[in-house]
Every structure is written in structure tokens, then in C-alpha cells.
Amino acid sequence: xxxxxxxxxxxxxxxxxxxxxxxxxxxxxxxxxxxxxxxxxxxxxxxxxxxxxxxxxxxxxxxxxxxxxxxxxxxxxxxxxxxxxxxxxxxxxxxxxxxxxxxxxxxxxxxxxxxxxxxxxxxxxxxxxxxxxxxxxxxxxxxxxxxxxxxxxxxxxxxxxxxxxxxxxxxxxxxxxxxx
Ligand code: IMP
Ligand code: MG
Numbered sequence: 001x002x003x004x005x006x007x008x009x010x011x012x013x014x015x016x017x018x019x020x021x022x023x024x025x026x027x028x029x030x031x032x033x034x035x036x037x038x039x040x041x042x043x044x045x046x047x048x049x050x051x052x053x054x055x056x057x058x059x060x061x062x063x064x065x066x067x068x069x070x071x072x073x074x075x076x077x078x079x080x081x082x083x084x085x086x087x088x089x090x091x092x093x094x095x096x097x098x099x100x101x102x103x104x105x106x107x108x109x110x111x112x113x114x115x116x117x118x119x120x121x122x123x124x125x126x127x128x129x130x131x132x133x134x135x136x137x138x139x140x141x142x143x144x145x146x147x148x149x150x151x152x153x154x155x156x157x158x159x160x161x162x163x164x165x166x167x168x169x170x171x172x173x174x175x176x177x178x179x180x
Pocket of ligand 2: 047049
């Protein structure tokens with residue numbers, strides 16, 4: 001599909017599934033050598049990061065890793081509200097651990113910053129961020145990403161986990177909003 005319509009808006013393809021899979025393989029190669037032997041706890045930020053986390057974890061093939069899930073929400077329609085709501089929290093012991101946050105996209109950076117603070121507050125030894133996508137022009141906070149898949153322009157996108165009002169998460173490619 002070159003174009004999709006979700007609710008009232010049209011989107012056109014901007015990253016194919018092959019582009020995405022290649023970026024994930026490259027991230028996994030880099031991460032594997034850093035994380036081997038560290039008994040890493042991966043934290044997938046739901047809902048958006050579910051597809052990325054599944055693909056990355058399969059590529060990583062770490063035998064001492066664990067994965068858990070944190071459900072947050074900050075977007076309403078096509079805009080960030082700036083306020084990060086926690087819908088499902090973490091039960092794992094964080095103290096003394098190497099933790100890697102798995103995010104679909106870092107936009108303003110508020111979500112990731114919020115999670116980093118929470119993890120440091122719980123005594124994590126080391127907190128790293130792995131984001132499939134990054135909008136450098138939208139960043140509003142002082143954070144550095146440890147692993148980035150693809151940097152993209154500051155446009156609204158859907159697919160591969162990312163939604164527009166709950167639709168589009170299931171699409172295997174990534175689509176950009178066509179501006180009227
Ligand atoms: P941030 O807190 O502004 O960095 O935004 C993070 C969250 O907003 C991401 O985890 C996404 O779930 C969502 N988000 C950011 N940009 C987009 C987009 O272009 N399309 C869909 N969701 C987005
Ligand atoms: Mg997200």
C-alpha cells in the first residue's frame with residue numbers, strides 16, 4: 001500500500017518494512033556487544049513500542065535478558081499533550097540493574113525523560129535508551145539516545161506500532177501524514 005486513509009486523514013508511505021528491519025538489525029548488532037553478560041532488563045514502552053521491541057529482542061538473542069512493559073500515554077490525536085500518564089506500571093526490581101528503555105519514537109523527549117527519572121529513582125545502575133525513530137527537530141529536553149534506528153523529519157507518522165487515534169499501529173510499513 002502506497003497510501004492509507006485512517007479516520008479523516010491520508011498518509012503516504014515513507015519507510016518500508018525492509019528499511020525498518022534493516023535499521024533494527026543494525027541496532028541489534030551494536031547493542032549485542034554492549035549488553036552481553038549484563039543481565040539486562042529491557043522495558044518496552046506500550047503501546048507504541050510493541051512491534052519494535054518484538055523484532056529487536058528476536059535479533060538480539062541474549063540468553064540473560066528479561067523484558068517488561070510500561071504503559072504510558074501522552075498523545076491525543078496528532079499532538080503531544082506534554083503530560084505523560086502512566087496506565088500500567090512496573091513491578092520489577094530495578095535497583096542495581098542495567099535497564100534499556102525501548103521506545104518506538106522520541107519526539108519531544110518528555111516520555112523518555114520521565115521514564116529515566118523513574119528508573120534512576122528506583123536505583124538502576126545504568127539506564128540506556130533505544131529508540132527506533134527519532135525526530136531531532138522536536139526534542140525539548142536534554143537527553144542523549146544510546147541507540148537510534150532512523151532519524152526522521154518533524155512530521156506526524158503512523159505504522160509499525162505508531163497510531164493516529166488508535167488506528168494504524170498494525171501496519172507493517174511507516175506512513176507520513178499528507179499535509180492539506
Ligand atoms: P514524546 O514524549 O514527545 O517524545 O513522545 C513520545 C510518544 O508520543 C511516543 O512514544 C509515541 O507513542 C508518540 N508519538 C510521537 N510522535 C509520534 C508520531 O509522529 N506519530 C504517532 N505517535 C507519536
Ligand atoms: Mg510510545
